[in-house]
Amino acid sequence: MRMTPASPDPKLPPVRINLMSDTQTRPTLAMREAMARAEVGDEQIGDDPTTIALCERVADMLGKEAAVFLPSGTMCNVAATLVHCRPGDEILAHPSAHVLTREGGAHAALGGFQITPLPGENGVFTPETFRAAIQPVSRYSAPQRVVTVEQTANVGGGTIWKKSTLDEITAIARAHKLITHMDGARLMNACVATGVSARDMAEGWDSVWIDFSKGLGAPIGAVIAGTDTFIDEVWRWKQRLGGAMRQSGICAAACLYALDHHIDRLADDHANARTLARGLAQIPGITVNQPETNLIFFDPTATGITTQRMISELRKRGILTGALDHRIRACTHLDVTATMIEETVSAIRDIASKA
Numbered sequence: 001m002r003m004t005p006a007s008p009d010p011k012l013p014p015v016r017i018n019l020m021s022d023t024q025t026r027p028t029l030a031m032r033e034a035m036a037r038a039e040v041g042d043e044q045i046g047d048d049p050t051t052i053a054l055c056e057r058v059a060d061m062l063g064k065e066a067a068v069f070l071p072s073g074t075m076c077n078v079a080a081t082l083v084h085c086r087p088g089d090e091i092l093a094h095p096s097a098h099v100l101t102r103e104g105g106a107h108a109a110l111g112g113f114q115i116t117p118l119p120g121e122n123g124v125f126t127p128e129t130f131r132a133a134i135q136p137v138s139r140y141s142a143p144q145r146v147v148t149v150e151q152t153a154n155v156g157g158g159t160i161w162k163k164s165t166l167d168e169i170t171a172i173a174r175a176h177k178l179i180t181h182m183d184g185a186r187l188m189n190a191c192v193a194t195g196v197s198a199r200d201m202a203e204g205w206d207s208v209w210i211d212f213s214k215g216l217g218a219p220i221g222a223v224i225a226g227t228d229t230f231i232d233e234v235w236r237w238k239q240r241l242g243g244a245m246r247q248s249g250i251c252a253a254a255c256l257y258a259l260d261h262h263i264d265r266l267a268d269d270h271a272n273a274r275t276l277a278r279g280l281a282q283i284p285g286i287t288v289n290q291p292e293t294n295l296i297f298f299d300p301t302a303t304g305i306t307t308q309r310m311i312s313e314l315r316k317r318g319i320l321t322g323a324l325d326h327r328i329r330a331c332t333h334l335d336v337t338a339t340m341i342e343e344t345v346s347a348i349r350d351i352a353s354k355a
């Protein structure tokens with residue numbers, strides 16, 4: 001088993017349609033120009049004006065006291081639990097959550113925390129499931145410290161946590177003195193799809209972060225927000241983890257540009273996702289989720305083609321998709337047009353018909 005991704009096969013044509021992930025977005029020329037013009041300083045000593053502006057803007061957007069710029073969303077999750085928890089503490093999360101499945105066991109390796117899965121449909125657990133998982137405080141059980149949700153739920157299919165459900169979760173957490181953490185990798189997708197502001201979505205959550213290197217189209221970076229005290233502690237972990245930066249304003253400028261230019265357009269990605277799902281649903285043997293945002297999961301196995309085979313046939317035609325959770329994930333984003341979606345549907349129909 002290779003531990004590193006395979007390098008591109010030289011026999012394959014170049015990728016023309018990249019649906020593998022919204023992390024695949026490339027910075028636009030205008031974004032690169034904003035980066036080139038960025039005023040910079042030394043972020044580690046609190047002296048980079050563009051990074052400071054970004055953090056102030058995101059803190060305000062999310063209705064929190066303060067924020068800090070980190071290299072990745074993963075570091076936001078890891079630094080947050082390192083602040084919130086002590087060794088042996090329990091974190092409650094959906095079994096498909098990034099914290100549990102895709103962070104290399106960081107919460108156990110670095111913090112000594114255990115994650116208890118709270119199952120539920122489409123990456124979302126119910127308030128009842130959460131309530132039922134709460135244990136009376138005793139010397140036998142791990143101290144239950146944090147409940148976390150993923151907005152939107154990635155492997156769940158880009159599912160949106162409704163504002164009303166989020167409110168129920170935070171109310172239960174407060175009643176039992178649990179800390180609330182929102183992994184907002186795609187929070188802005190949820191906001192654009194529902195019309196609920198980021199501030200309202202984040203209301204009542206102790207720590208919240210947004211990712212800039214996904215659908216927002218920046219090359220690097222995520223910003224986590226919370227109270228002044230929490231952010232001070234995140235800064236310490238940022239230093240410890242080696243995430244404190246220098247002229248990070250170059251990257252922060254891309255994030256500021258994304259906030260100005262790449263939020264409303266997420267609606268186009270959602271429309272493209274719906275078109276793709278509609279097209280796939282018409283192909284006999286393909287099952288597909290109804291996307292609420294920009295993630296489409298489909299299963300071609302009933303056509304007689306395995307997911308791996310479908311992925312490799314698509315790749316031969318210059319279309320890149322990814323395997324996730326035994327299905328194929330296609331992700332719409334900044335670099336995917338409506339025409340590319342049409343071409344993808346035709347390609348999948350053609351491959352399925354030859355099964």
Ligand SMILES: *Cc1c(COP(=O)(O)O)cnc(C)c1O
Nearest residue numbers: 072073074098150154183185211
């Ligand atoms: C991508 C992702 C992350 C991690 O973000 P990176 O910036 O890639 O480290 C965390 N949570 C969810 C739900 C994600 O989709």
